[in-house]
Amino acid sequence: MKSFAIICESFPNLNVLVIDGFKIERRSPTFDCITSFQLEKLEYLEINCSFYEVIYDREFFGIMKSARKLKKLILSYCDWLTDEMLSTTLILCEELKLLDVSSRQITDKSLISIAQLDSLVELSLTRTKVTDEGIMKLLTECISLAYLDVDNCFSASIATLYNAYDLISQGSLNKQLVICFGGHTVAMNTVKDRRDISHYYPIEDYYDSASSDDFLMSLLCEFL
Secondary structure, three states: OHHHHHHHHHOOOOOEEEEEOOOOOOOOHHHHHHHHOOOOOOOEEEEEOOOOOOOOHHHHHHHHHOOOOOOEEEEEOOOOOOHHHHHHHHHHOOOOOEEEEOOOOOOHHHHHHHOOOOOOOEEEOOOOOOOHHHHHHHHHHOOOOOEEEOOOOOOOOOHHHHHHHHHHHOOOOOOOOEEEEOOEEEEHHHOOOHHHHHHHOOOOOHHHHHHHHHHHHHHHHHHO
């Protein structure tokens, strides 16, 4: 606990912070340290809570309110993160260029808030519950998006690639957009014809493997 306080006090110009499997409890000295310290110059924040579901609304917003200049936000395997929490967070982080969200609670509701990020260039939504319809609406708003990762999104289909191709053909989306889907990484500027998209159906057994990985992770979380 004290070591975190020392870090905050020793590096007033901190611009990168990674919390990897760090346990933050309610009313903990760690939380008091984070919320009392103004992370005014922080540009990169990564929270990886693979084995912990212990960051609560108050603690999380305490961190976010002190870091208004974030350019890159990574929330990896943060299954405590809800649509409401993410939407409130994005109001505080208007300058984001990269957003990586991995939470099984995130749905199309979050895409409405994400679409308001004018500077967003890279977006990862792995393991979320976003749908083709929600992604389509997002793409019509985020016309400068250069990278979109929807791997392991079981409610999304190859229709997302078709929709992206149509928007690019209409001049309504970045031609350099790269989409990760179904085990493929597709540079949309290499897709010469709409029929080419049929080559990018999910790799055989890809979803079975991804489901298995998620299942094993959930067992580990319960065990620990």
